[in-house]
Amino acid sequence: MKPAKFDYVAPTTVEAAVEALVASNGEGKLLAGGQSLLPLLNFRMARPSVLIDLNRIEGLSYIKDRGDSIAIGALTRHRYLEHSPLIASKLPVLSDAMRHVAHLAIRNRGTIGGSLSHADPAAELPMLTVFYDATISIRGPNGLRTVAAEEFFVDALTSCLEPDEIVVEIEFPVLDHDRWAFEEVARRFGDFALASIALSVRRTGAKLEDARLAVMGVANTPLRLKEAERELVALPLDEQAPELFSEIIASKVSPNDDVHASGEYRTHLLKELSRRALRTALTPAEQET
């Protein structure tokens, strides 16, 4: 199919893009990588009066080291995140997750700002913002505001963005951890995940000092499981730990049945991914960051 008719503007500043959104009275759509938006236009599931192309705005594509955090511009393509040595060393779980995002052609165009704004409950980058407790900077007609990732995602395909707002930057705090794992199951390689877990820990000897944990594919938004983080830290690290950990995780989620999988199957997948994640995270390996 072909899209319905729309006007097209390509502002060169964020301010001008916000003005164009305001002028469109809620009928405008921002275009970033176009990898989610263009299919919606082609199927006429979205019929914006105007497309506001962000790709001519300079200075929205960057990865900056701010010491305790990494700041990423909204127009940064998935492929840059996937291949960035800085991301690999400071945000290793995010780096590892990028290979699961769609296919190469899509990663070449897709952007972090577009992925977060689209808010697919089975997309990796929204999950990783929740995992790292990232802060999302948003520009609108009233200036700049920042939102914690957990508050940004409201429901499936729904964020807290107002129609005249633009995501401009995402800031990820760096975790002081030394072991991590990212596990995912999708029906085919490159598909959206059926279930996924991100885990990072700081270990001293036979004890965990800290743990960070997020899951996706099992709710309408990605979930950080803070109670499970505390329970994991209290767990004896013996051969029973992966099984007990998988039970902890299963007790924190209750996925619904949908066209892709039953809730029971998603829980089953998540339990297996949890076992694998903890085994990986506890195995001394070349993972030191």
Ligand SMILES: Cc1cc2nc3c(=O)[nH]c(=O)nc-3n(C[C@H](O)[C@H](O)[C@H](O)COP(=O)(O)OP(=O)(O)OC[C@H]3O[C@@H](n4cnc5c(N)ncnc54)[C@H](O)[C@@H]3O)c2cc1C
């Ligand atoms: C076949 C296929 C498989 C895929 N598989 C995966 C996958 O496994 N994992 C995954 O994570 N993703 C997957 N994707 C989605 C891909 O990652 C997209 O690139 C991403 O979701 C959207 O990014 P984009 O830059 O292309 O945004 P666009 O398509 O340009 O925009 C998406 C939405 O976000 C809005 N928007 C864009 N930028 C901003 C901004 N800065 N501020 C506010 N609103 C904005 C747009 O108006 C639009 O509503 C897949 C896509 C396809 C086509």
